[in-house]
Amino acid sequence: MLNALIAVGTASWFTVAYPVLRRRLETHPPSGGAPLFWPLALLVVFAFMPLVFTVPREDGNAVLEQGLTASNIVTIVLTGLTAFYLVVKIAADRRILLLPFAMPYLPFTMMIGVNGVSAAWSIVPTYTLYRTAELAVFTLACILIFDRPDIRRRLADILAIVIVAWLVAVTPEILQNLASGIVFSSAKNNMMPLVCALLGFAAVFGPPNRRRGRYLVLAAAGFVIAGSAASTGALIAVGPGLMIASRRPGLRLAGTVLALVSLALFLFLMVGLSSFPGLLDLLSVVLQKPKVELANATGRGQFWPTFIAATQDRLLGSGFSAADRFVQLLIPTTELADELGRDAVFITSSHNMFLSAWAGTGIIGLSFAVLTLVEPVRFAARADRGTRRLVACLILMLALNGMTTPGLFQDWNVNVLAYVAVLACARAARREAEAPEAVIGSVMSPRETGPAWPAA
Numbered sequence: 001m002l003n004a005l006i007a008v009g010t011a012s013w014f015t016v017a018y019p020v021l022r023r024r025l026e027t028h029p030p031s032g033g034a035p036l037f038w039p040l041a042l043l044v045v046f047a048f049m050p051l052v053f054t055v056p057r058e059d060g061n062a063v064l065e066q067g068l069t070a071s072n073i074v075t076i077v078l079t080g081l082t083a084f085y086l087v088v089k090i091a092a093d094r095r096i097l098l099l100p101f102a103m104p105y106l107p108f109t110m111m112i113g114v115n116g117v118s119a120a121w122s123i124v125p126t127y128t129l130y131r132t133a134e135l136a137v138f139t140l141a142c143i144l145i146f147d148r149p150d151i152r153r154r155l156a157d158i159l160a161i162v163i164v165a166w167l168v169a170v171t172p173e174i175l176q177n178l179a180s181g182i183v184f185s186s187a188k189n190n191m192m193p194l195v196c197a198l199l200g201f202a203a204v205f206g207p208p209n210r211r212r213g214r215y216l217v218l219a220a221a222g223f224v225i226a227g228s229a230a231s232t233g234a235l236i237a238v239g240p241g242l243m244i245a246s247r248r249p250g251l252r253l254a255g256t257v258l259a260l261v262s263l264a265l266f267l268f269l270m271v272g273l274s275s276f277p278g279l280l281d282l283l284s285v286v287l288q289k290p291k292v293e294l295a296n297a298t299g300r301g302q303f304w305p306t307f308i309a310a311t312q313d314r315l316l317g318s319g320f321s322a323a324d325r326f327v328q329l330l331i332p333t334t335e336l337a338d339e340l341g342r343d344a345v346f347i348t349s350s351h352n353m354f355l356s357a358w359a360g361t362g363i364i365g366l367s368f369a370v371l372t373l374v375e376p377v378r379f380a381a382r383a384d385r386g387t388r389r390l391v392a393c394l395i396l397m398l399a400l401n402g403m404t405t406p407g408l409f410q411d412w413n414v415n416v417l418a419y420v421a422v423l424a425c426a427r428a429a430r431r432e433a434e435a436p437e438a439v440i441g442s443v444m445s446p447r448e449t450g451p452a453w454p455a456a
Contacts, residue, residue: 010363010364010367014367014371018371021110022103022106022107022110025101025106025110026101026102026103026106027098027099027101027102028102029095029098029099029102030095031147031148031149031151031427031428031431032096032099032143032144032147032148033148033149033150034089034096034144034145034148036145036158038085039082039085039141039144039145040145040158040161040162042078042081042082042085042141043082043138043141043142043145043417044161044162044165045078046075046078046079046082046138047162047166047413047414047417048165048166048169049071049074049075049078050071050075051166051169051170051189052169053070053071053074054071055069055070055071055072057069061326061328061329063127064124064326076130079133079134079137079138082137082138082141083133083137085141086137086140086141086144089144096140096144099140099143099144099147100139100140100143102427103375103379103427104375104376104379104380104423104426104427105143105420105423105427107368107371107372107375108139108372108408108419108420108423109139110368111365111368111371111372111408112132112135112136112139114320114361114364114365114368115128115131115132115135115320115321115360115361116128116129116132116133116136116320118316118317118319118320118360118361119132119319119320121316121317121318121319122318122319122320122322122323123318123319123322123323123326123329123330124319124322124325124326124329125319125322127319127321127322127325127326128319128320128321128322131320131321131322131410131411132320132321134411134412135411135412135416137412138412138416139412139416139420142416142417142420142421143420143424145158146158146420146421146423146424146425147424147427147428148424148428149428150428151421151424151425151428152206152207152387152425152428152429153206153207153209155202155206155421155425156199156202156203156206156209156211156212156215157211158421159195159198159199159202159421160199160211160215160218162195162414162417163192163195163196163199163218163219163222164218166189166192166195166222166226166414167187167222167225170187170189170225173186173187174186174187174225183224184224184227185224185225185226185227185228186225187225187226188226188227188228189226190226190228190230190231190401190404190405191226191405191413191414191415192222192226192414193222193223193226193227193228193231193232193234193401194231194234194394194397194398194401194414194415194418195222195414195417195418196218196219196220196222196223196226197219197223197231197234197235197393197394197397198390198394198418198421198422199215199218199219199222200215200216200219200220200223201389201390201393201394202215202390203215203216203219204216205386205387205389205390205393206386206390207386228404230400230401230403230404230405231401233266233400234266234397234400234401235397236262236265236266236400237259237262237393237396237397237399237400238393238396238397239258239262240255240256240258240259240262240392240396241255241259241389241392241393241394241395241396241397242255242389242392242393243255243258244256244259244377244392244396245385245388245389245391245392245393247385255392259396262396262400263399263400266400266403267403304350304352304355306331307327307350307355307359308355309331310327310330310331311323311327311330311355311358311359314330314359314362315362315363316361316362316363316364317358317359317360317361317362317364317365318330318359318360319360320360320361320365321360321410321411322360323359323360324348324349324350324356324359324360324406324410325348325349325410327350327359349406349410350406350410351404351405351406352402352403352404352405352406353369353402353403353405353406353407353408353409353410354366354369354402354403354409356406356407356409356410357369357409360409360410365409369408369409372408372419373395373398373399376391376395376419376422376423376426377391377392377395379391379426379427379430380392380426380429380430382430382433382434383426383429383430383432383433384429384432384433387425387426387429390422390425391422391425391426394418394419394422395422398415398418398419401415402415
């Protein structure tokens with residue numbers, strides 16, 4: 001009965017209360033244009049520090065039993081430094097606090113709020129609170145980086161800096177794998193292909209850029225170096241994305257149907273690729289991956305059912321991020337060992353953003369998972385064609401690539417960076433599209449006026 005009430009209450013909230021709450025919370029601050037160096041430097045160091053320095057753990061619950069490692073402490077310090085930077089910026093201009101409540105950032109901001117509230121029933125409340133704070137801090141830092149009037153022109157430049165920083169961090173790994181004849185996935189990273197794809201989209205769909213050719217080469221090289229089978233397969237989202245970005249209703253509908261078909265096909269191939277030995281052999285050669293790894297989606301087909309079984313009775317989830325990281329607290333370790341073998345007992349992620357959303361905040365998380373993917377596409381519908389294509393293609397790729405990564409729903413990662421970058425472009429393009437209407441009507445809301453932010 002309780003689960004039924006939760007389901008009905010959630011459906012009612014998103015159907016009735018969410019639209020009202022969105023209108024009441026929505027703000028219309030001017031674009032920021034904050035200095036770029038410090039937020040970008042802090043964010044890049046935080047994102048790629050684990051690739052250079054990390055203390056591995058063999059036990060999934062070690063952080064609870066043994067305390068923090070040196071790399072954990074460095075991560076917390078970086079989060080604190082970034083939070084301090086944001087506090088200083090907010091003290092100088094309080095309008096920064098309004099930015100996360102502007103559309104299309106608002107749904108993701110509301111999701112972060114729900115993540116924090118889930119600490120009340122989290123299996124590890126402290127961990128949930130920290131991860132929520134970390135996500136909030138670096139999401140706001142991303143907004144400061146990308147929310148600027150000229151973001152459509154500068155997007156490719158900023159993304160190129162992020163990709164080059166990542167390539168520098170993983171250069172030793174790349175060289176080692178190249179020496180062994182491994183080119184594809186020579187520095188495997190399931191998150192970075194999305195950033196590289198966004199750079200390619202920005203170069204093709206964005207305003208003319210004199211570095212367009214070089215950025216396309218960088219995007220392709222980064223995608224291949226970071227690439228995984230899932231990120232490569234996610235490229236099928238480009239076709240439906242272009243159709244959804246069309247102004248023609250019939251073509252948009254066909255694109256939506258094709259996107260759903262692509263999602264179903266993607267999932268089927270992930271867990272059923274072994275049924276097509278010819279295709280399996282071809283992909284194994286092209287992607288330079290062992291056939292056994294491709295056939296079972298690197299073990300996901302085995303531990304997903306166990307993960308679902310551990311969380312199926314918790315309609316409100318078990319705490320943002322905590323349910324992923326400490327799933328061993330939800331199901332006996334002996335049962336995990338029987339199902340998956342000793343090596344897989346200490347899984348620390350569902351490796352699926354929808355399962356992460358479900359495990360963390362339950363049916364509410366799943367609703368936000370859909371909302372945060374649909375709202376940007378709807379918001380960008382009134383923007384120019386290039387922006388519509390940029391948003392639709394990136395969001396669909398995020399949904400497909402999220403089948404094998406935490407995506408937006410376990411912690412802050414470069415997928416969130418790419419997501420916020422796209423939202424910022426949509427906001428800037430929408431403001432440009434609506435500006436002539438405001439001038440013609442000689443009507444502008446007071447919240448949309450005001451001087452640009454100071455440069456420092």
